[in-house]
Every structure is written in structure tokens, then in C-alpha cells.
Amino acid sequence: MTQQVKAIRIEANGGPEAMKLAMVDLPPPGTDEVTIRQKAVGLNFIDIYFRSGLYKQSLPHGLGCEASGIVEAVGANVRHLKVGDRVAYGQSPLGAYAEARNVPANFVVKLPSAISFEEGAAIMLKGLTAQYLLRQTYRLQGGETILFHAAAGGVGLIACQWAKALGVKVIGTTSSPEKAALAKANGAWEVIDYTRENVAERVLELTGGNKVPVVYDSVGKDTWLTSLDCLQPRGLMVSFGNASGPVDGVSLGILASKGSLYVTRPMLGDHVATQEKMAAAAGELFDMIIAKHIKVHIGQRFPLHEAGKAHAALAGRQTRGATILTLD
Ligand SMILES: NC(=O)c1ccc[n+]([C@@H]2O[C@H](COP(=O)([O-])OP(=O)(O)OC[C@H]3O[C@@H](n4cnc5c(N)ncnc54)[C@H](OP(=O)(O)O)[C@@H]3O)[C@@H](O)[C@H]2O)c1
Numbered sequence: 001m002t003q004q005v006k007a008i009r010i011e012a013n014g015g016p017e018a019m020k021l022a023m024v025d026l027p028p029p030g031t032d033e034v035t036i037r038q039k040a041v042g043l044n045f046i047d048i049y050f051r052s053g054l055y056k057q058s059l060p061h062g063l064g065c066e067a068s069g070i071v072e073a074v075g076a077n078v079r080h081l082k083v084g085d086r087v088a089y090g091q092s093p094l095g096a097y098a099e100a101r102n103v104p105a106n107f108v109v110k111l112p113s114a115i116s117f118e119e120g121a122a123i124m125l126k127g128l129t130a131q132y133l134l135r136q137t138y139r140l141q142g143g144e145t146i147l148f149h150a151a152a153g154g155v156g157l158i159a160c161q162w163a164k165a166l167g168v169k170v171i172g173t174t175s176s177p178e179k180a181a182l183a184k185a186n187g188a189w190e191v192i193d194y195t196r197e198n199v200a201e202r203v204l205e206l207t208g209g210n211k212v213p214v215v216y217d218s219v220g221k222d223t224w225l226t227s228l229d230c231l232q233p234r235g236l237m238v239s240f241g242n243a244s245g246p247v248d249g250v251s252l253g254i255l256a257s258k259g260s261l262y263v264t265r266p267m268l269g270d271h272v273a274t275q276e277k278m279a280a281a282a283g284e285l286f287d288m289i290i291a292k293h294i295k296v297h298i299g300q301r302f303p304l305h306e307a308g309k310a311h312a313a314l315a316g317r318q319t320r321g322a323t324i325l326t327l328d
Pocket of ligand 1: 045126241
């Protein structure tokens with residue numbers, strides 16, 4: 001039977017005010033889907049790109065791709081989940097900002113009992129991103145010193161802790177002393193204020209002139225050139241986000257002149273494209289949390305109907321760690 005549930009929708013791209021709380025139809029799940037009664041929703045910077053129109057999707061549409069909850073109904077082909085399971089996901093089609101919804105079961109994993117619904121909603125996109133960045137894109141071995149921008153953010157605080165657990169020294173960047181202290185408390189070795197300091201000079205100094213083998217850069221436009229200057233010859237630039245705007249107009253020759261550099265622009269979806277890959281990456285992440293190598297830092301919570309305020313805070317650099325949208 002089709003139900004009616006509250007969900008955030010946008011009719012047109014725009015600012016936070018473009019998001020409206022609406023009642024939407026929720027039909028029974030398709031054969032490969034599950035219906036999830038949601039307990040918490042994760043906020044991510046990618047939600048801002050879809051709202052603003054930087055990333056295109058045909059309108060009108062919902063928002064969000066990360067949440068946790070309880071399975072309420074199961075499609076005929078779904079084998080790995082059953083009604084009543086505690087679950088989470090971080091790679092769904094848009095529409096996670098909702099009380100309940102249908103999600104392709106391939107994207108959904110069972111949540112261990114030691115991990116709360118709020119933690120589940122905070123880690124399935126951000127934590128799996130840290131997993132593939134540190135364990136797949138550039139497989140850290142321990143002993144490296146690396147540069148990770150926006151270290152006090154949602155992905156950043158998880159990545160700092162994970163890297164430290166691997167025996168890696170993280171040089172983080174943040175925009176304030178308070179965020180720097182938070183990044184350090186979560187495992188960063190040193191923190192540079194990239195709004196005031198010369199990052200390339202500080203990295204050179206902190207590494208005794210060696211620079212770093214890999215830079216993880218989700219800030220994009222504002223940090224692109226600086227990041228290249230922090231890399232050792234043949235180092236890897238991992239450009240994985242656009243918080244300050246997309247990097248464009250790049251001439252490949254710059255990679256030669258800065259030291260035969262490599263560059264990649266990865267996306268989480270390509271790393272967890274099958275149920276097996278998703279389960280393996282999520283299993284590794286859950287193990288890190290259960291072993292207390294990673295503590296999930298939820299810096300702020302907003303009720304679902306205040307999703308606009310949450311977006312304004314995230315876009316305005318006001319948030320720390322993960323942000324959750326709460327449901328009644
Ligand atoms: N490619 C992927 O697979 C993937 C997956 C997940 C996330 N991401 C990317 O990773 C980044 C982090 O995501 P998140 O959800 O965890 O967000 P977040 O890091 O919690 O928030 C973004 C942070 O970026 C920094 N920033 C620098 N310049 C900014 C600007 N002009 N406007 C706004 N923020 C700016 C701010 O930290 P300071 O105040 O310290 O500068 C801000 O807090 C985003 O760029 C996101 O798109 C990519």
C-alpha cells in the first residue's frame with residue numbers, strides 16, 4: 001500500500017531556501033529494493049552541489065544519499081536483508097532527506113549493534129570515502145607524512161583518525177584555531193591555517209624539505225595550485241571535492257613542471273559499485289569504529305524541516321565533523 005511520508009524536495013536549483021518539506025508518496029519497494037523507516041540522515045557537501053545545480057539531476061527531486069534506519073519491507077529479489085534489520089547506506093539515489101523511503105538493496109548494509117543509528121548515518125558516505133581514499137586511491141602503509149585539507153570536516157575528522165591508526169602523520173588544514181584544535185584532538189599531527197599561512201612553505205618546513213607523497217584535496221579551486229606545490233616529485237594529487245568551487249581550465253603541462261605528478265579525481269560510487277565491494281569497505285570501517293580507532297564526531301544536529309539551516313551552516317564553514325538531520 002502506498003504511504004505518505006515527509007520529505008525534502010526541490011523544484012528548482014538555488015540556495016537553501018529552495019528546499020521545501022513536502023508530503024510524498026511512498027509505494028511498496030520494487031523487487032530489488034527495501035523500504036527503510038529512517039532514524040537519522042547524514043548531511044554531505046555533495047547535497048549542496050545537487051541543490052545548487054553544480055551537479056545536475058532532472059527536477060523536481062529529493063536530496064541526500066546517506067541515512068540509517070530499520071527495514072520495513074523487502075522486495076522479492078532481496079536476499080541479504082529482512083524486515084526489522086538495523087541498516088545504513090551512503091550511496092543511494094537522491095532522496096535520503098525523508099522519514100521513510102525505498103532504496104536499492106545493493107547500497108544497504110546491516111549496521112552492527114555497537115554502532116548507533118546516528119553514527120551509521122554519519123559514516124556511510126564520509127567514512128567509506130575515508131576508506132577508499134586512504135586504503136585504495138593511495139594505499140597508505142604507515143610511516144608517510146601526508147597533507148589532508150579541511151581536516152576538521154566530516155570526511156576530515158574520520159580520515160585523520162584512520163591515518164593515525166595506520167601510523168601516518170597527517171598535516172591537516174583548517175580555517176580557525178578552534179578547528180585546528182579539533183583536528184589535532186582527532187589525530188592530526190600538525191595543522192596549518194590555510195586562510196592565514198603559506199601552506200607550501202609550512203609543508204616544506206614540517207617535512208624537513210621532503211614535501212608529501214600524496215595530497216587529499218576536497219577544497220578544489222582555492223587549493224589546487226598550493227596542493228601541487230606540496231607534492232614530492234611523482235607524488236599523487238587526489239582532488240576529491242569542490243567545497244570552494246570546481247577545478248577547471250587545467251593544462252596537463254603543469255603536472256610535468258611541478259615534478260611529474262599524478263592526479264586523480266575519484267568518486268566513492270566507483271569504489272563500492274557492487275554489493276561485495278560495499279560490504280568489504282563497510283566491514284573495514286565498522287571494524288575501525290568498534291575497535292575504537294575511530295570515534296564518530298557528530299558536531300551538530302538539525303531537525304529534518306530545518307535542512308536549509310543545516311545547508312547554510314555547512315556551506316558557511318560553520319560545521320565541525322559530521323552533521324545529522326534528525327527525525328521525530
Ligand atoms: N569524491 C568523493 O567520493 C567524495 C565523497 C565525500 C565527500 N567528498 C567531498 O569531500 C569534501 C568534504 O565533505 P564533507 O561533507 O565532509 O564536508 P566538510 O568537510 O564537513 O565541509 C567542507 C569544509 O571545507 C572547507 N572549505 C574550504 N573552503 C571552503 C569554501 N569556500 N566553502 C565552504 N567550505 C570550505 C571548510 O573547512 P574549513 O573551515 O576548515 O576550511 C568546510 O567545513 C567535500 O568537498 C565533498 O564534496 C567527496
